[in-house]
Amino acid sequence: MNAFAGSIDRPNSYIGRSVSRPNAKRLLEGRGRYVTDLVLPRMLHAAFVRSPYAHGKIVSIDIEEAKALSGVRAVFTGEDLASICAPWTGTLEHFTNMKSPPQVPLPLEKVMWSGQPVVLIIADSRAVAEDAAELVIVDIEELPALADPVDAMSAAAMSKELADNICFATKLDSGGVEEAFDAADTAVEQSFIFGRHTAVTLEPRAIVADYDPSENRLTAHHATQTPYQFQDVYSRHYGIPEANVRVIAPDIGGSFGMKLHVYHEEMAVVGASILLGRPIKYVADRMESFVSDIHARDHRVTGRLALDRDGRITAMDVDDVTAIGAFSSYPRTSAVEGNQVIRLMGAPYDFSSYRANLSVVFQNKVQTSQYRAVGHPIACAVTECLVDAAARELSLDPFEIRERNLIPDSSYPRTSPTGYQFEKLSHQVCLARLKSMMNYDALRVEQAGLREKGILRGIGIALFVEITNPSPAFYGVGGARISAQDGAILKLTPSGEVHCSISVTEQGQGTETIIGQIVADQLGIDREKVRVMTGDTDTTPHGGATWACRGAGIGGETALQAARKLKANLLAVAGLILQAQPGELDIRADWIVETVTGQQRISLAEVARVAFFRSDTLPPETQAQLSVVHHYAPQGYPFAFTNGAQSCLVEVDAETGFVKILKHWVVEDCGRIINPLLVDEQVRGGVVQGLGAAFFEECLYNEEGQLTNGSLADYLVPMACEMPDIEISHVETPTRDTELGAKGCGEAGTAAASAAAMNAVNDALVGHGAVLTQIPMTPTRILKALGTI
Amino acid sequence: MKARAFDYMRPKCVQEALEAFVRADGDASYIAGGQSLVPALALRLQAPGLLIDIARLDELRGLSVAGGHLRIGATTRHCEILGSDLVREHAPLLARAAPFVAHPAIRNKGTFGGSLALADPASEFPAMALALDAIIEIASVEGSRRVGAGDFFIDLYETALQPGEIITAVYVPLASAKTRTAFDELARRRGDYAIVGAGIDAEMQGGFVERMRIAFLSVGSTPVRVGAVEAALTGRQLTPQAIRQAQDVLGTELDPVGDEHTPPEMRRHLARVLLGRLLGRLEANV
């Protein structure tokens, strides 16, 4: 469709403009209201006793001394909560034969990972709860831990409910792969290891659960991106009517996917509030976050590419083993990442023979699940590293081999060999833009010059495809009660302002800003006059909220359509007041104007005043509709794919293995850009997380399944000093499935940054006999690859 | 991550602090900048019944030159070391090391005496105290005593300090015209504790090393002086050959431990690289 054509010069044309966030000042002034800030009357505090072992049988739990401590109100163990909470199982029906053991808030018989919460203590303060936690004696008979995913595949099942440790396995085969490899002029193969890492949000997980027995009503103030999903979960698992459950997600300090999963702690705290009839606060501390927030990645991939004599890819063959911890997460499961890995492989390239094998395996570690760019960085790194390996083999320039292989911009719509439908992508434009933006030829000359002086610089390139705007094909078809649609309520105030409550949510990325821009733009009013509200299931319509890059594309379209509906209503009233045809009127700069001449006729505030307070002056039978509710569910393509290209420039100190990241470039195409400033922020933040994975971030475990670096001193989050300048350029290919034309951009940076970084390091090390196929690329790993140590 | 309950007091003088510790029967801890102690309390790695705050005692403050030494009061904060002209002039090695200590927020609170008392083998200042042959002044209820840095660091987080003793000041011999210094460290991120670091304090004349002290951080359970390397270089010029030999000697002298990120052989290798680089630029004093 795409009737939208925003001219940037007309008044209130906010779509496409870099405007600042209305909430930034409040947050910078320290006036944010996070769950942690909340204090309710009669509120108690929770702390957990956790398993010190990765795997073990609970022999006994002695809570007597803890219970007796002054200030302790209750101590709960597995049975207490299991008796009121229906178990949950993290499977989706469209993942055939997927399985996972059922989960309960606190374990009944066995502990399955080190750090699993075992006992819940409720006390007058968190400090007292921690004092009591030290008094609990948990006797656990340690069992052998399954830490290594490959061992876990063949080992005896660790859960009594399951026959083995395979959560999910699937194959894709388009046919012709063996033949293509037999006929290939060149074939390359590499094996990769992608370490575990975790989200490390500034604000940790937090909840205040407040159950009121007099009304059988639960209010959960919950630091989550998906309040509606949790409304559903708390309702069904604790047997409270959905309408009696209110989830409020106030200011949230980052999420990145981590805050949309069901965690044992939050479920236990809700249960405790129900049992005690009092509000209970739980805030994960940083040590708890490391052992209980979902981790991500943890993939071992072997990939092969077949190419003909001209360097054209003819086939790709991959095998991915991914370890997800002891349970599949709920309700989105832990199989989505692996599934996306095997479906995104080779996505930018034009070939038809593809085969993939996926094994999703249980082990005794904390759960992995969806985290920013789910699967993309792995598929991208495997593909792009293999393409570079092939280029080296064939003595082709990395740009040249990509230009020969990518799907031409003129050939859309296309279906990938893995079954994804691409509406329209822009690889050729992006790649060409990247090359000129980074001044590629000059960089190569500089690189060669420095190499003579012993300075090893490397340039890495990576193309990517990103999945955005998911339809029900993502979760709904699998039986998960996760909405793909969103809803908005727009209300005119008697002063002529507009209040918008919408189901997409804000975690710092600027959702409320872009929704405000769209509403103001479409209504023709000043942005200051639009107030956006999100994150409360009682006051906003039910919707999907924020995940998988859907806020701008789906939430934005919802807001756009709602605003158009309200505008039509307002023009109808104005027409009655002015005795003019609504079709000849428009709203510009808060005034009702004549569309053709632009002449101001009556202010919107005056229309509001008349409609609200002097309806007696309107023609009889008039019922002015001054609020609208509108829902929008994505239609057309199941997903709106985006694409882009990145490059990374590094300098490797071959003596120490240290890498300096000198510069990073991104060209990306997220369709219609609503706010370039916010898109750039998304891309930069995403790149930093990708570079974090490439060089710094890794949850390190020993053979007993113990996390050995679970603190911010030892787990290395990328910091500003180590990050390069990130230069960004945009290409706009709007989707025609919506009026707005926006697609997602939140995961684009993360999708390809680590791939570009790997290619850059390997480019720097050409001629030194070292190829890195494991991230993070630590100094130790680099020196080992070089044979120095 | 909440500390266990504790009492807190802020004595008016060192004597009062010392007596308070004795009265608490050992169940007390001094707190200076709190940058190491407070995290340890929050993690419940330590849980003293009483905190005695010595951060504001006048007797423990100040930087001054007296009797051939630079006196550094124990509660001199890292940021003061970093910004001090006296330190730059008289203890240039400390000035070189100071920017590598943590981050600005921590340097604004953390103290020199606290760093030495804690004796983290990965910390910069304990190792530099060793390289500078500093003298540590210690007070107890019995009186005051002085211990050379070489005798102060005993084992992991273990020093010559007896329970209840307070470091009052540290005395660093003044640099001369012949002094040459170099410091560097290899850390994954700026401000992190380093994988390995080293400082050199030497006197050179006409291109020859007259005296040299080298101390490493993060290579053992204490800061480590490498006497054999120093001996191998004393009286020599810092030629590429001499530097290579020194690196070889270092390889046999160090016995570093590994951690989750870094195996021992990596540490040893990086220490060699670092030593080579520092010696290569020592004479130029840059």
Ligand SMILES: Cc1cc2nc3c(=O)[nH]c(=O)nc-3n(C[C@H](O)[C@H](O)[C@H](O)COP(=O)(O)OP(=O)(O)OC[C@H]3O[C@@H](n4cnc5c(N)ncnc54)[C@H](O)[C@@H]3O)c2cc1C
């Ligand atoms: C995030 C972070 C990063 C850091 N990075 C570094 C780094 O890179 N390099 C580095 O060197 N340090 C680093 N530190 C530690 C910091 O430098 C500490 O401040 C310092 O080690 C201790 O000094 P303090 O004054 O804070 O001591 P406190 O924390 O107050 O005390 C530490 C210990 O010393 C004792 N103590 C303190 N003063 C005295 C005294 N005068 N006499 C006797 N005992 C005393 C206390 O009783 C306590 O046991 C870091 C700290 C943090 C939190």
